[in-house]
Amino acid sequence: MPRPLVLILGDQLSTDLASLGDLPDDAVVALCEVAGEGRYVPHHPQKIVLILSAMRHFAEALRSRGLRVHYSALDDPDNLQSLIPEAERLAALYGCDEIRAVRPGEWRLWQAMTARAGAPLPWRLIEDDRFYTTPEAFAAWADGRKALRLEYFYRELRRRTGLLMEDGAPAGGKWNYDADNREPLPDALEIPAAPRHGLDATTEAVMALVEEHFGDHFGSLAGFHWPVTRRQALVDLRHFLAHLLPDFGRYQDAISDSEPFLFHSRLSAALNIGLLSPQEVCEAAEREYLEGRAPLNSVEGFIRQILGWREYVRSLYWTRMPDYKRGNALGANGELPACYWSGDTELRCLRRAIEMTRDNAYAHHIQRLMVTGNIALLCDVSPEALCDWYLAVYADACEWVELPNVLGMVLHADGGLMGSKPYCASGKYIDRMSDHCRHCRFDPKKATGDRACPLNSLYWRFLERHAETLSANPRMKLIYGSLTRMSDEKRSAMREQAQAFLDALPRSSAWRDAAHEQRRHHLAGYASEPVPHEPTHPEDTP
Numbered sequence: 001m002p003r004p005l006v007l008i009l010g011d012q013l014s015t016d017l018a019s020l021g022d023l024p025d026d027a028v029v030a031l032c033e034v035a036g037e038g039r040y041v042p043h044h045p046q047k048i049v050l051i052l053s054a055m056r057h058f059a060e061a062l063r064s065r066g067l068r069v070h071y072s073a074l075d076d077p078d079n080l081q082s083l084i085p086e087a088e089r090l091a092a093l094y095g096c097d098e099i100r101a102v103r104p105g106e107w108r109l110w111q112a113m114t115a116r117a118g119a120p121l122p123w124r125l126i127e128d129d130r131f132y133t134t135p136e137a138f139a140a141w142a143d144g145r146k147a148l149r150l151e152y153f154y155r156e157l158r159r160r161t162g163l164l165m166e167d168g169a170p171a172g173g174k175w176n177y178d179a180d181n182r183e184p185l186p187d188a189l190e191i192p193a194a195p196r197h198g199l200d201a202t203t204e205a206v207m208a209l210v211e212e213h214f215g216d217h218f219g220s221l222a223g224f225h226w227p228v229t230r231r232q233a234l235v236d237l238r239h240f241l242a243h244l245l246p247d248f249g250r251y252q253d254a255i256s257d258s259e260p261f262l263f264h265s266r267l268s269a270a271l272n273i274g275l276l277s278p279q280e281v282c283e284a285a286e287r288e289y290l291e292g293r294a295p296l297n298s299v300e301g302f303i304r305q306i307l308g309w310r311e312y313v314r315s316l317y318w319t320r321m322p323d324y325k326r327g328n329a330l331g332a333n334g335e336l337p338a339c340y341w342s343g344d345t346e347l348r349c350l351r352r353a354i355e356m357t358r359d360n361a362y363a364h365h366i367q368r369l370m371v372t373g374n375i376a377l378l379c380d381v382s383p384e385a386l387c388d389w390y391l392a393v394y395a396d397a398c399e400w401v402e403l404p405n406v407l408g409m410v411l412h413a414d415g416g417l418m419g420s421k422p423y424c425a426s427g428k429y430i431d432r433m434s435d436h437c438r439h440c441r442f443d444p445k446k447a448t449g450d451r452a453c454p455l456n457s458l459y460w461r462f463l464e465r466h467a468e469t470l471s472a473n474p475r476m477k478l479i480y481g482s483l484t485r486m487s488d489e490k491r492s493a494m495r496e497q498a499q500a501f502l503d504a505l506p507r508s509s510a511w512r513d514a515a516h517e518q519r520r521h522h523l524a525g526y527a528s529e530p531v532p533h534e535p536t537h538p539e540d541t542p
Helices: 035-039 045-064 083-093 107-114 135-142 150-161 201-214 230-251 268-273 278-290 296-320 348-360 365-378 383-393 399-410 427-433 454-465 474-485 488-504 511-521
Strands: 004-008 028-032 069-072 098-102 123-126
Touching: 004 083, 028 045, 028 083, 035 201, 045 069, 045 201, 045 268, 069 083, 083 098, 083 107, 107 123, 135 150, 135 296, 150 296, 230 268, 230 278, 230 296, 278 296, 296 399, 348 365, 365 383, 365 399, 365 427, 365 454, 383 399, 427 454, 454 474, 454 488
Parallel strands: 004 028, 004 098, 028 069, 098 123
Antiparallel strands: none
């Protein structure tokens, strides 16, 4: 009878994981904390605590089911601190004849594992069936299509799953209610407090370990709020359904200077490490609509993010790698601005996004796309530099979801494979969708002069710089018409304004120096208000 070593990764914490089915009695399940996975980019300390604490809790859950579990802790003296060698050490230690692993979330690990398939101790790789689709199914859908647009893929999955479908047609008669989901926040609106989870001894021990080994990384541990068990993740899901989903739709594109979470679910981290399944989350949201507790525009917008976007970007990642990661269609080669690590910038929108990221290992999707992403796009930041930053600083960032979003959507570096146009914007967009500008020294209505918002001149410089590539795009015809009609004098003045900003912009490819400066100054001026803990719900179903 075979004796496999079943390797469970930190983003595979699901009891129904494919590799855990039909195990022989003497199988060994292994979970490994290794320093290499915490340092290949400088992951936010909260992200590392989330994954390691969730791994330790998951190991105990597996033991309670009677499985034989080996857990390699970060500070174990025999730990080789690199995932592949450590797994092979454990397999030899227990006399295993193969290593089983489910498809990991990163190409680099997939490549490393497939390279060991012919080793004396072979690796057997298993498809991850926790998603709605597979890379092979997506490739079949994409075959022969000129454009791989999300909307058509999403409609196919709606039909296949039956989610928000009525007699073969989309609920309400439309596939997409995005037009109803673009309201800015009113001046007076009460935002429900986010749930907090009590820190048990396991999480506190992990926090001490992370502070010791990764304390120089960007980010604060003080506001740690992530769920580290399935039960805690279900609390977050129920809180979202009851208190946030009804208003999620209309305010999903809004940005607040003071509220980091608004009506967003913050469930992506729990989904991406396996504490929740996309199926249970989408079905729970659909029930809120069917039972009259949430409007269709909110529920459809939320389900589209999971059933549509999440599946779409993962499929693109696995069918386009490794070439996809090398994309740089707009030829951007600039280093990341140092303020992305330090927060030291007069641009209020960017400063607040960095501060919220530091405090929470989180910023919602519009902050990522239209603030940190848009500014990096306009400042010619290289795809590699920005992708590494996003992968490092956000708790929900696995490369399969981070890379297509940043390289494809944020930077348009894939040449339009994902998005039909770049998501570039001037200060007017930030002014319309947020309250940042009223706290900023820059004026979003001015393009030149000392008080002019830098985003305005950078926006027009970007359009000029890429006119040959982008002016023929039908979706950009109107804005290029405005640029053509602009006087040479005005264009020259904005070009000079933008260049002066870029010339004065401190850049840094070394995160350690900038992170050290951030810790020294501690970004004074903002502290999150404490919110009450939500008690753990006794049931284990949403």
